[in-house]
Amino acid sequence: MFDHSMPHPLLRTEAFIGGNWYRGERERRTAISNPATGAVLAEVVDLQQKDLEWAVQCAYQAFPSWRRMVAGQRALLLRAWYDEIMQHVEPLAEIITLEQGKPITESIAEVRYAASFIEWFAEEAKRLYGELVPPHMADKRIMVTRQPVGVVASITPWNFPAAMIARKVAPALAAGCTVIAKPAPQTPFTALALAALAEKAGLPAGVLNVVPTTDSEMAGNLLTSDLRIAKISFTGSTAVGKKLMAACSGTLKRLSLELGGNAPFLVFDDANLEDAVQGAVASKYRNAGQTCVCANRFLVHRSVSDVFASKLAAEVQNLRVGNGMMRGVDQGPLINESAVQKVEAHVQDAISKGATLVCGGKRHPLGGTYFTPTVLTGVNRTMLIAHEETFGPVAPIMTFDSDQEAIDLANDTRAGLAAYFYTESYQRFWRISEALDYGIVGHNTGLISTEIAPFGGMKESGVGREGSRHGILDYTELQYICSHIG
Numbered sequence: 001m002f003d004h005s006m007p008h009p010l011l012r013t014e015a016f017i018g019g020n021w022y023r024g025e026r027e028r029r030t031a032i033s034n035p036a037t038g039a040v041l042a043e044v045v046d047l048q049q050k051d052l053e054w055a056v057q058c059a060y061q062a063f064p065s066w067r068r069m070v071a072g073q074r075a076l077l078l079r080a081w082y083d084e085i086m087q088h089v090e091p092l093a094e095i096i097t098l099e100q101g102k103p104i105t106e107s108i109a110e111v112r113y114a115a116s117f118i119e120w121f122a123e124e125a126k127r128l129y130g131e132l133v134p135p136h137m138a139d140k141r142i143m144v145t146r147q148p149v150g151v152v153a154s155i156t157p158w159n160f161p162a163a164m165i166a167r168k169v170a171p172a173l174a175a176g177c178t179v180i181a182k183p184a185p186q187t188p189f190t191a192l193a194l195a196a197l198a199e200k201a202g203l204p205a206g207v208l209n210v211v212p213t214t215d216s217e218m219a220g221n222l223l224t225s226d227l228r229i230a231k232i233s234f235t236g237s238t239a240v241g242k243k244l245m246a247a248c249s250g251t252l253k254r255l256s257l258e259l260g261g262n263a264p265f266l267v268f269d270d271a272n273l274e275d276a277v278q279g280a281v282a283s284k285y286r287n288a289g290q291t292c293v294c295a296n297r298f299l300v301h302r303s304v305s306d307v308f309a310s311k312l313a314a315e316v317q318n319l320r321v322g323n324g325m326m327r328g329v330d331q332g333p334l335i336n337e338s339a340v341q342k343v344e345a346h347v348q349d350a351i352s353k354g355a356t357l358v359c360g361g362k363r364h365p366l367g368g369t370y371f372t373p374t375v376l377t378g379v380n381r382t383m384l385i386a387h388e389e390t391f392g393p394v395a396p397i398m399t400f401d402s403d404q405e406a407i408d409l410a411n412d413t414r415a416g417l418a419a420y421f422y423t424e425s426y427q428r429f430w431r432i433s434e435a436l437d438y439g440i441v442g443h444n445t446g447l448i449s450t451e452i453a454p455f456g457g458m459k460e461s462g463v464g465r466e467g468s469r470h471g472i473l474d475y476t477e478l479q480y481i482c483s484h485i486g
């Protein structure tokens with residue numbers, strides 16, 4: 001818990017709008033609790049519509065001078081922000097763990113991961129090249145340039161409270177856009193701490209605005225309809241993504257959507273099973289299974305499924321569950337009670353339809369929202385767990401007999417974010433990776449996220465990519481200039 005006799009150096013409880021710490025036109029506050037203990041950490045301002053309109057105005061006013069600033073200068077400011085974050089890794093990580101619940105080592109990794117996007121896009125700002133096209137007429141010259149789209153509204157979830165914001169804000173600012181960031185209501189303090197460091201780094205007023213509110217409906221309606229906003233960049237569930245996409249059609253806003261997954265994790269009969277089990281644990285149980293790319297379905301060749309299941313269960317039973325602030329903890333609590341209820345419902349549904357519980361399957365003795373790491377075998381397509389994101393620490397194992405069956409099972413979903421497969425065969429590597437309808441494919445690894453690669457989904461897992469040289473392009477418009485030279 002925050003020690004009020006000695007304020008946390010990065011704790012900010014007001015919104016950050018137009019370069020000022022802002023309490024709202026009519027100050028309202030909401031209490032933020034620690035999912036590990038249920039204790040209130042602090043109260044944060046809870047903005048209303050008028051306040052958000054003010055944030056939009058500030059971002060809109062800041063846009064012309066920010067876009068005109070030479071790219072190298074924007075890059076220096078982003079680099080200064082990166083440096084500030086890297087000098088505050090531990091206090092930022094502490095805020096993440098306290099409001100989100102993940103183990104402190106994972107929070108430290110998240111802060112570094114978030115910062116890596118700011119560093120990467122600081123560099124990319126200087127490489128937003130255009131084109132000179134060979135003309136179609138002797139007296140014409142044709143240029144293509146990239147212009148910033150304008151004011152961007154970012155809406156992000158609670159599961160990576162620093163990284164999800166950095167993946168949007170960094171490329172947007174690098175491209176010359178200004179931003180209004182609405183953090184998830186559960187995790188505003190990480191976003192505000194990032195804003196405090198941006199302020200310290202010298203980001204001009206209005207370029208980045210952070211607007212905590214519990215009224216997501218109001219925020220969504222305002223941000224998708226206001227004519228001063230050019231683009232919505234959203235990370236969250238597919239259901240909300242579709243709603244925002246429909247709402248954006250009225251003003252034809254640009255959209256980036258990073259939505260839900262239903263990642264298959266394939267283990268072929270020639271896989272290195274020790275490696276596959278390590279990859280499975282890393283992918284499935286990180287952040288207590290609350291990641292969009294975490295393995296949701298384990299598809300294992302029948303001939304190795306018993307060995308895989310028993311090795312996985314042995315590892316999973318060793319995971320230490322507890323308060324993420326305690327060193328040595330592998331899995332913290334789930335974000336809230338309804339998350340636990342969803343996990344319980346998936347496990348009960350699977351068992352009622354014939355799955356076997358190998359370990360876990362129930363709330364953890366620590367109480368609250370802790371859940372015991374779980375492994376299920378005998379899972380099939382009739383079960384909820386095969387079709388919906390569980391977003392919890394449950395590994396459901398299904399079997400297959402042929403490569404084609406594995407591919408069919410893997411692609412049997414409207415999601416297309418991440419997929420993983422383990423094989424030692426070079427030929428199978430090519431066949432399987434090309435057959436998987438997923439934006440991100442991990443071969444012989446369960447960890448795939450990095451700022452240097454394009455992250456995003458096919459099908460109903462999203463629109464656009466974050467990270468890599470592609471990530472900044474989504475915040476630009478192409479402009480073609482035709483010049484008559486006489």
Ligand code: NAP
Pocket residue numbers: 155156157158159160164182183184185214215216217219220221235236237238240241243244257258259260261291292293389417457461462
């Ligand atoms: P969610 O319910 O879609 O919420 C995401 C954010 O959107 C929250 O801040 C939420 O606020 C807000 N929101 C909800 N309805 C809104 C509306 N009508 N207008 C504006 N904002 C609205 O998702 P979640 O349960 O928090 O997050 C988990 C989901 O995110 C999973 O599906 C996961 O796979 C996905 N995810 C995807 C990626 C990726 O990169 N593809 C990364 C991380 C997570 P409220 O809480 O107030 O509703």
